Amino acid sequence: MNPIDSALKLIEILATIAFALTGIIEARKKKMDLIGVYMVSMVTAFGGGTVRDMCIQHYPLFWIRNDEYPIGLLALCVCSMLVATQRTWNTVWMVRLLGVLDAFGLGLFCATGVQYALQAHCGMFVSVLMGVITATFGGVIRDVLCNEIPNVFKPTELYATCAFVGAASQVACLNIGMSDITALVVATGIAAFIRILAMFYDITLPKPLS
Amino acid sequence: MNPIDSALKLIEILATIAFALTGIIEARKKKMDLIGVYMVSMVTAFGGGTVRDMCIQHYPLFWIRNDEYPIGLLALCVCSMLVATQRTWNTVWMVRLLGVLDAFGLGLFCATGVQYALQAHCGMFVSVLMGVITATFGGVIRDVLCNEIPNVFKPTELYATCAFVGAASQVACLNIGMSDITALVVATGIAAFIRILAMFYDITLPKPLS
Amino acid sequence: MNPIDSALKLIEILATIAFALTGIIEARKKKMDLIGVYMVSMVTAFGGGTVRDMCIQHYPLFWIRNDEYPIGLLALCVCSMLVATQRTWNTVWMVRLLGVLDAFGLGLFCATGVQYALQAHCGMFVSVLMGVITATFGGVIRDVLCNEIPNVFKPTELYATCAFVGAASQVACLNIGMSDITALVVATGIAAFIRILAMFYDITLPKPLS
Numbered sequence: 001m002n003p004i005d006s007a008l009k010l011i012e013i014l015a016t017i018a019f020a021l022t023g024i025i026e027a028r029k030k031k032m033d034l035i036g037v038y039m040v041s042m043v044t045a046f047g048g049g050t051v052r053d054m055c056i057q058h059y060p061l062f063w064i065r066n067d068e069y070p071i072g073l074l075a076l077c078v079c080s081m082l083v084a085t086q087r088t089w090n091t092v093w094m095v096r097l098l099g100v101l102d103a104f105g106l107g108l109f110c111a112t113g114v115q116y117a118l119q120a121h122c123g124m125f126v127s128v129l130m131g132v133i134t135a136t137f138g139g140v141i142r143d144v145l146c147n148e149i150p151n152v153f154k155p156t157e158l159y160a161t162c163a164f165v166g167a168a169s170q171v172a173c174l175n176i177g178m179s180d181i182t183a184l185v186v187a188t189g190i191a192a193f194i195r196i197l198a199m200f201y202d203i204t205l206p207k208p209l210s
Numbered sequence: 211m212n213p214i215d216s217a218l219k220l221i222e223i224l225a226t227i228a229f230a231l232t233g234i235i236e237a238r239k240k241k242m243d244l245i246g247v248y249m250v251s252m253v254t255a256f257g258g259g260t261v262r263d264m265c266i267q268h269y270p271l272f273w274i275r276n277d278e279y280p281i282g283l284l285a286l287c288v289c290s291m292l293v294a295t296q297r298t299w300n301t302v303w304m305v306r307l308l309g310v311l312d313a314f315g316l317g318l319f320c321a322t323g324v325q326y327a328l329q330a331h332c333g334m335f336v337s338v339l340m341g342v343i344t345a346t347f348g349g350v351i352r353d354v355l356c357n358e359i360p361n362v363f364k365p366t367e368l369y370a371t372c373a374f375v376g377a378a379s380q381v382a383c384l385n386i387g388m389s390d391i392t393a394l395v396v397a398t399g400i401a402a403f404i405r406i407l408a409m410f411y412d413i414t415l416p417k418p419l420s
Numbered sequence: 421m422n423p424i425d426s427a428l429k430l431i432e433i434l435a436t437i438a439f440a441l442t443g444i445i446e447a448r449k450k451k452m453d454l455i456g457v458y459m460v461s462m463v464t465a466f467g468g469g470t471v472r473d474m475c476i477q478h479y480p481l482f483w484i485r486n487d488e489y490p491i492g493l494l495a496l497c498v499c500s501m502l503v504a505t506q507r508t509w510n511t512v513w514m515v516r517l518l519g520v521l522d523a524f525g526l527g528l529f530c531a532t533g534v535q536y537a538l539q540a541h542c543g544m545f546v547s548v549l550m551g552v553i554t555a556t557f558g559g560v561i562r563d564v565l566c567n568e569i570p571n572v573f574k575p576t577e578l579y580a581t582c583a584f585v586g587a588a589s590q591v592a593c594l595n596i597g598m599s600d601i602t603a604l605v606v607a608t609g610i611a612a613f614i615r616i617l618a619m620f621y622d623i624t625l626p627k628p629l630s
Contacts, residue, residue, distance in 0.1 A: 363456025
């Protein structure tokens with residue numbers, strides 16, 4: 001494994017954990033039990049990729065092929081319920097750390113979504129959409145299961161928009177002849193960078209007429 | 211393209227816009243931002259067909275194959291957020307116009323759903339169900355994302371029932387030997403006609419015991 | 421058909437009815453009309469298996485291949501709305517009867533889910549998950565459509581956990597060389613037994629830190 005692949009693998013693992021933790025935190029707020037927490041964390045971490053794969057018939061699903069991921073998440077849920085109280089996740093540094101990891105996950109999951117969609121011969125615009133779906137639909141299903149309006153649809157700081165911009169730059173990079181892996185790294189970086197900016201400076205989309 | 215095909219294509223485009231607009235209106239009520247509005251409008255317009263296609267393995271999905279549809283919807287969302295206030299959609303003639311277009315969409319989407327299901331060798335009853343699912347599940351997912359009980363399940367004026375009757379007449383027409391296209395036109399007309407009647411005369415299903 | 425197959429078929433039919441009835445009861449509480457009640461009962465009875473089949477590409481879907489099931493459910497919905505008031509389902513013996521049938525459904529649907537997943541070359545842990553998903557996701561989608569937090573995720577008496585234990589024992593039985601059918605019967609029995617115990621003695625998972 002060359003250094004770039006190793007770095008991407010590491011980001012993938014950390015970002016999956018960050019995504020799963022947002023599910024765990026949300027599920028705990030709703031007083032769910034271990035099974036509920038586990039299901040919600042699974043859905044948050046793998047839901048976006050699963051919806052994408054069902055749309056473009058990319059089988060077998062990632063988490064079925066790599067069962068160390070669901071097994072690892074179960075361990076994560078059990079540990080988090082044994083050691084962490086609600087307050088643990090609310091400390092300033094924890095919120096920031098999770099936010100930054102989540103931003104890299106947003107970028108990377110989006111970029112891999114674009115790549116799979118292009119491989120499945122989707123058009124450029126649809127591939128960008130597939131990137132956005134991969135990065136955001138896990139959170140959408142999490143919020144639906146927790147009986148909330150999906151956070152990503154609300155006028156909070158940019159989230160799906162960062163994925164959109166990252167995915168669009170990836171397609172642009174590929175069109176000017178960059179290699180797959182370079183475009184993926186660029187897209188991940190751009191999406192994560194904008195997301196982190198948006199998080200720290202409270203950047204939102206302009207308000208519509210009402 | 212012969213006149214019937216052109217007419218059906220025109221109905222399809224107008225009805226897709228009407229479906230998308232019901233999503234846009236609902237999402238705006240919930241104060242979603244552009245991304246939220248776009249996702250909800252996509253889901254409303256393409257959700258029913260996507261669920262059907264995933265059930266009968268009819269790939270590639272319609273909106274992936276025809277990416278002018280998602281691109282057009284994005285333009286529609288941007289325009290509607292720039293020019294239209296909430297009040298625009300509440301004027302009497304707009305509600306009626308959207309209602310009538312939506313009724314034709316209900317009929318046409320239902321009828322194409324039945325056709326695809328029969329082609330995929332589903333039984334007659336299941337094909338009728340697939341028609342109903344095609345016509346109604348976009349709205350169901352829209353309401354779930356907006357954190358509401360699906361409107362179509364509530365005892366308001368007939369909606370899914372119109373699709374059911376249309377789909378059933380289509381299967382009946384095919385059984386007495388009509389051509390595919392005639393049966394499709396008949397089914398679309400019947401479903402749209404009943405829906406428009408129900409809308410203007412407030413017709414509902416009989417109340418159950420409670 | 422040998423006696424075991426006949427017994428399993430009978431359990432399957434009774435359990436499908438029990439699952440559908442939990443959907444009917446929930447939908448009636450929300451004042452849905454016939455279409456709503458029918459859709460929710462369908463989703464409760466077939467939703468778990470459908471999600472599993474979409475995950476492991478097991479086509480055609482059960483209820484599409486066997487259309488006597490959706491037809492039967494329509495009859496069940498119509499009858500239940502004609503003859504039964506809300507109170508009918510709340511009598512002590514009815515709650516118990518439905519609970520016991522539901523417990524056997526939980527066990528059987530879970531065990532068939534495990535079997536299909538193993539046939540589709542899923543790993544052991546993922547197969548156990550697929551069993552749990554088969555047994556519980558119908559109820560999850562039912563609760564989402566009724567705009568509630570999924571009951572199975574709440575800290576009530578053991579439900580998904582029973583499926584988990586049943587599925588795990590099934591995989592264990594297969595690993596020590598039992599035949600498919602014996603393992604399936606054992607798993608169904610174990611899951612149903614624990615569920616019935618949990619129901620009558622109010623057994624829940626231990627509470628997490630809060």
